[in-house]
Structures are given as structure tokens and as C-alpha cells.
Amino acid sequence: MQKTKSALWEFLQGLGKTFMLPVALLAFCGIMLGIGSSLSSEAVTDNLTFLQGEGFHLVFTWMAGTGLVAFKFLPVLFAIAIPLGLAREDKGVAAFSGFVGFAAMNLAVNFYLTAKGVDLEDEKAIAHYGIADVIGIQSIDTGLLGAVAVGIVVSVLHQRFRTQRMPDALAFFGGLRFVPIISTLVLSLLGLLIPLVWPTFNGWITDIGRAIGHAGAFGPFFFGMGEVLLRPIGLHHILVAMFRFTDVGGSGAVCGDQVSGALNLFYAQLNCSGAPGESVTNATHFLSQGKMAVYLGGLPGAALAMYHCANKKMRPEIKALLISGVVACVVGGITEPLEFLFLFIAPWLYLIHAVLVGLGFLTAAILGVFIGNTDGNVIDWLVFGVLQGTTTKWYLIPVIAAVWFAAYYFLFRWAIVRFDLKTPGREEPAEEEAPQESATDSADSADSAPRELIAGKYDAVAILDAIGGAGNIQTLDNCITRLRMTVADAEQVDEARLKKLGAVGVIKLDAHNVQVIIGPQVQSVKDAIAPMVKVG
Template identity: 40%
Template sequence: MKEYLQKLGKSLMMPISIIAAAGIFLGLASVLQNPAIVGEMFTSMSAVQNVIGFIRAIVGALFGNLPILFAASVAIGLAKGEKTTAAFSAIIGFILFHITISYFLNLNEINATTMSVDALVAGGGSTLEATRTASLYETVLGVFTYRMNVFGGVVVGILVAAVHNRFYKTELPMAISYFGGKRLVPIMTTVTVPILGILMYYVWPILGQGIEGIGNIIAESGSFGVFLFGFIERLLVPTGLHHILNQLVRFTPIGGVAMLDGEQIVGALNIFNRLLTESNPDMSVMREATRFLAQGKIPFMVFGLPAACFAMFQTARPGEKKRVKALLLAAAIASFTTGITEPIEFSFIFVSPILFIFHALMSGLSFMLMSLLGVSIGNVQGGAIDLIVFGALRGTSTNWFFAVLIGIFYAAAYYFVFRYVILKRNVKTPGRELETDEVSTPAKVADPSELGSIIVNALGGRENIQSIDNCFTRLRLVLVDTNKIDEAILKTTGAVGVMKLDDKNVQVVYGPQVEGIALKVKDSANMND
């Protein structure tokens, strides 16, 4: 189950990478169309504004079709092979899923006409009740269905991946062999997904209420709920399951529900991005949404962790400082600019529980303080790019300066706490490893041209590798035997941490460059899809 959840969490990150980039364009576009920021003259330039409007239309289309993107992404991430077939089948499954639900809704005279606000008001309901009832449904790719948002895409992707893994290697009798193998997957998808659609027709109203209830509990918890989210999110980093928690607040009622122009928008990130498209967004609603987004990460990602890197560098032994300088500098820059923190976190979370708990508590406190101070900085990463684009450039109404002020205190706190704990408890952070470790670690850094083969050999050879995958920062592997790993060799390839989850599953932390490394490893192991 742990392995499966980690794969699921990783598969959810593919659309997030698109959303993060698209969100930056949307943020810049909203700034350039705001006369209070760029002036009336600039916003009156029709040619320029038409280009900006075009960009917003493209980005809006991405956000408007997130469910089907998640369906394809989950199917790709969970498929064991022939991933293109899995993606194709996921699209088929997604359409059939909602057509099935729509058909059964229509049997009960629930459709776009009968569930419109006007029709419900004409039937005797109040405008408020009619709006709430109408918000339970939406039109997806032209199909009237339940408003399931990203959840619908995820459940379809999970089912399609299971069907794919079961049938993509199936051989049929000679007479019908043409329909075997990967061609059988979309056929079986057509058979199985409508069953899921019928099931969700009955289950979703109950499940949706349950998810909304959890969201209400968090909302009623106020600042403590925000603190708890930030604290737990960091505690889950070693397992990789923090991705799942993040998606819950970004795309489900747990992250908030807002009525905008008569339409129900669900999820913190969805609400924020929708508000960015408005010329005069409701800042109170936006602040509620951004409580779980980038603003809570900025103090410790932009300021705290880079300061921790400086403390680790200063406390390294004199002869080791040159060696760890490049590693810590690269990790600090990644955290500062993009919010990618795992190369730093994996340098201390396994060698010092005290520093790990301190970091998680500071994360929760950061989220809570940003919420209490009324900061409104959205998007998903939490680096300086988000601080500038979604904070400073949008003006003082975002209260972005509080993130900087708190961040300065965070830098001091992280530096002094890390320095004190490392020296007081002799923590083995980079540059302070045991002498025996140093002897077993080759001094020569791996040749980049042979990086793939070196990593494969360090993992026990091609015959020891069952599957190779990666997320934003980690190489995720399933091995025959994790005891065959040579961690010393892996460190020469740029790995900053090796985490053995069990006898078969291991994660090697490389940082943002892991995508290229994964391709080289797959090439060397002859395991490309």
C-alpha cells in the first residue's frame, strides 16, 4: 500500500508542474491588466491587451480541464508499461464515466435545464437554495454531470491503470488475437468504467458531503487548522505522501468552497486561479483560499532553509567545506527560487529528529502566521518566483511584505537553531560524516557521460532493478533487493540522500535535475517505455 500511494502521489505531480508554470503566466497577465499597477495608458493599449487576453484564455483552458489531465496523469503514473496506451484509455474512460453519470441523472429528470437556477427558483425554491443545488452539478466536455472536479479524474485514472496493468499483456486466441495486448485495454476500459460511473452515481452525493464536512472542520478550526496542515505536510515529506495531502486542499472542499459569479468553485488553488481572472477580485475570499498555498511556504523556503544551509556549511569540518559548498549552495538556490526543498531536508531529517521536528513546527507556524497577517500569495511552489509574481507585483493588497519580514526572523531562527543543535549534538550533516564513511566514499565524482551506468551498477545491476520512476526531486525505484545498493557510489553521482522504504522500494534524492538522471538510468538499464 505504501508503494502504491507513493506512485499515486507522484502521478498527481505531472499536472501540477503544468499548473505551476501556467499559474505564473496567469499571475503576470493579471498584473499587466490591472490599471492600478501598470497604469491606465498601458491597459488601454488594445494590441498588447489582446495578446495578454489570449494568454489568459489559454491558461484558463488548462485550469478548466484539470480533471481529464489528472485522469491521464494518474493512468500514466500507475501503468507498469505501454504508458501511452494507458493515457489514451484514460481519456476514453473519463468521457464514458461522465456520460454514464449524466444518463442516470437524466433518468431522474436531472439535467442542465431542470437544474438551472432559474428553473429551480420557478419551482418554488429561494435563490440561495437554487444556487446551492445548481452548484452540485456542472458540464464537463459538454456532458452534464456531478461536480466532482479533479476527484473524478483521479478515480477514473486509478481504475484505468488497474485495467491496463491487468490486460495490456493478455494474449487472445488466434481468431481474435488482433484485439489482444494493448488493444484490449481501451476495450476493457469501455466495459469497466461505466460500472464505476453507476457506482459513483450513488456514492458521490454521500462521499462529496463527507469531503465537504472535513473542509468545514478545517475551516472552523481557524488558525490551528492551517498550522496543522503545514506541520503534517512537512512530516510527510520523507514518505512522499505530502503530495496527496497537497492535492486534497488544492482541489477538494477541504481547501475551501466559494461561490463566484453564481458558480461553485472548489479547492484552494481553483479558487485562487479563478479570482486571478477577475479585474477586481474579492480579497477576503482570496485570502481564505491562499491559506493553504504558496504563502505559507515562503518564510521557510525562501529564507529559513537557505540559512540552514549556511549553518551546515559553517559547521562542516574545515577539510570538507570545499566539498559540501557546491552541494549546499545548489540546494539553497533551488529552495530560494523554486521552493524545491528536499535536497536540503534530506541532509538532516534522518540524522537529527530534533531538527526535523523543529522544521515541521516552523512550517506549521509559517502557514498560521501568514493566515493571521492576511497575506494573499497563491500558486503552489513557495519560492521567490511566487513571492514576486503573486505577491509583490500584485501590490500591497496582498500583504506580501509580511512574508519578507517574517522570513527575516525565520532566517535567523533556522541559522542559530541549526548551528546550535549540530554542534551541541554532533549531528552528521554534510561535511561532518564519520571518518569511516569518508573512507568508503570514493573521492572522484562520477563521470557525467557514464552517470546512468554508474547508478545502475550502484543499485545492484540491471537484474536487481524492477522499475524506475521519478518525481520532482527523487528517483523512485523498485528493486529485487535493496541491500545490494552501494550508497557511497550513489553519493558520487550527486545523490543527497538514499531512503530505503522496505526490502524492495528505495528513493534516491537528487533534486531538480532528477528528470534527466532518470532518463539516463532507464537508458542504461534498457527500461524505457
């Protein structure tokens, strides 16, 4: 039972991590689309006449067109990224098989509909089955859910058959070559089943979306709070993806095309000259403007409170930590470096933080702020708010952020003092005979040779030793800010030492699943550790 639970945790964490590759591309493409579409629109060029020059127009329309790449091919990107991320070896073959399986599934759907005599141009049939153009194939638009299913199936097939042996006469088709072959067969059979179940399933999803829509502003409230509560265990990506890319987040027509998913609706509207409809504005309530109250105001206020509550002698030591956390939050939309400073010290304070994030979503929805995108940082505010004109109500964000800044500052300062919370700078000083270990301390005292530090801060060898050494790590991966590991014994992971070596926090999900929160440099840390433990 324990092994099954551990394997499930590892799988769900790995699945959530695989979302990050296409989502990172999506965030970049969203910025390209936002800048290009806004600076080439008549509303902006009429006021800034120098932008009407042919050179400017060509550059910005090119940017807008380039930004569409992630939006137009989003499902197939996930179908490729999931096997790529979940595979431990031969990742290129897994990714290739993901595309092959996705195409095979949709071709099989097209075969079924055509053989059954379904009129692919009939509006009733389109609505019933959800027919759409998928990578040039008239198929059923299963969106992100179909892509995730393809990715998971291909990952299982890759793990099972990548070393498949065949008889001598068929040996050419064995080994890695067999993975895309079996993926084609299995996903083609799966594609034949989709038209039988998808209309019912699609109806369920639509009902969920309608239920959330009927909840009014409380739909975004529960979404925002849920995302924060799931973040410590790393499963928030799944919730977020559901709202961004499926009917749960909303659906409607944009410039004559039926679009599903909050983020899909927002990006489609960016490329549409018409005014946004109600379906678009309602869906956007689940996007980044809801985060901005906390990301641009609340958490910086909490950081200032932690700074003022620290011992005066300790303030110079924690200033860099807090400033880097604020910069990551405000500029990068990465909140964990600040959140994990108080999550483990006062979980109830983190719960209040989750409620305040939900209230930020609720407030933005009630006030009709229409900014969108994914990150909730100052770049989103500028590109998708300020540059899009006053219809986005971007000018309300600084006011809301200021209110949240004050609320977080006074709440955190009161809580830290009232309950004597050991936030940074308030911990008991180390005893003289046990000085704090620096990031340059060696994992082996016999090895005194200097080592190159990652970002001038992280010693990969010492971090590995604090995790329990190479022998303790069974699997190793990372997401945006944390190392994700399966270990032989979680008790061997030295949390205190890891924090001294620069980690923000350590999460032990069970006896074998551990996450070490590093921050934005986590990819470099993982890349440095991986060769030493010879895992993915």
C-alpha cells in the same frame, strides 16, 4: 503480508508521482495567468499607462487565457496522467483510455440524471448532486477524486487486458484495442453509481472542510506540518492535492461560479475582476505564502549555519552543495536537497523544521497575506504578490522570512554544535588508504573508458552499480527530485557510495522499496539508467 505492504508502498509512491505532470503544467499556467491577469488589469494599467497600448493588452490577455487551460481541464488532465504514469508499457494507450474512461463516466452520470428527470438547471438539484459542466457534459463534478478513481481503474484494466486475446471473429478488438473498450464499459457502469453515493460523500468532504475552517489558522498549521512530515516517504503529493483541488481546501462562489479547492479558488479569483471573498482568502491560507517564511528565509538560514559549523578546510568543498540547495529552494521551491542534509542525521531536528513550516502557514494566515499558487518560491512572491498590488500584503514576506532566517540559523547552529551533528563538512575525514570515490569512478574497474557525466556530475553507470546493478532493480521511476525503485534486495544498495556519486540521500522504506534523492537532474539520471535495466 510483506509483499502486500511492499506493493502498497510502490502503488502509493507511483500514484503520488503521477500527480507531478499536471501539477507542473498547473504551476506554469498559474504563472502565465498571474502575469497576464495582473498586467492587463485596470489597477496596474492605471499606474503604468504604457501597458494600456493595444499590443500589450492583447499579449497579456492572451497569456491569461492560455493560463486557464490547466485550470479548466484539471480533472481530465489527472484522469489521463495517472494511467500514463502508472503504466509500465504502452503508456500512450493507457493515457488515451484514461480520457475515454473519464468521458464515459460523465456521460453515464448525465444519462442517469436525465433518465431520473432531474432538472439540471434547478439550484437545489445543483447543490444536492454537485452538478457542473465537465468537459462539455452536464454531470456531477467529482473533481480530483473522480479523476483519481478513473485513473486507478483504467491503470488496473490496462495492466490486466492490454494483451487480451479474442476469438478470431473478434480479433480486431483484442490486445491494446481492448483497453479503451473495456475502460468505456467499466467506467460507464461506475458512472451510474456516482449519483447514488456522491451526495453523501460530498457531504462528508464538506464537513471535513468546515472542521478545518473552524480550526481557524490552525488548519493551515496542521496542513503545512503534515506536508513536511509526509515528504520523506513521498506521500505528501496526495495530501497537497486533496487541499488544492477538493472541498477539503475550501469552496465558494467566484464571479458567480461555484468553485472547490484552494488552488482552484485562487486561480478563479485571478481571472475575476471582483474583490476576493472570504472563501477565497481562507482557502489561500493553504497555498504558497505559507511556505515562503521557510523557503525564502528559514532553510537558507539553516544552510548558512551548516556552512559556519563545517571545518574551515571543508567549507570550500561544501559551498557549492549548499549554494545549489539554496538556489533550488529559493528559485525552484524544491527543499529536499537541503532537508535531506539533516533529516537522517537528526530526525528530531526535521520534526522541529516541520513545526516551523506549520508556523509559517499560521503566521501568513493571521497576517492576511494573500499570494497563493503552489511553490512558495521567489517567483510566486513576485508574480502573485508584488505584481498583484499591495492588497496581497507581499511586503510582509521579506520581514517574516528574515525572522525565520534568524530562527533557523541560531537553532541549527546551536543543535549542530551542542549535539555534534555530522552535517556536511563535519564528518570524519576519509582514511588515506580508502580515498573518496569520485563521480567518474567506473562501476567496473576494468572499464576505464571515459563516460559523459549528467549535468557534469552524475555518472549513471556508477550509480547503477551502487544500487546493486541492473539485476537488483525490478521497477524504476522518478518524481521531481528522487529515483523511486523496487529492488530485489535493499541491502545491496550502497548508501555511502551513492552519496559520494552525488546523491543527497537514500531512503530504504523496507526490504524492497528504495528512494535515491538526486535533485533537479533526477529525470536525466533516470533516463540514463532505464535503458540499462530495461524497466519503466
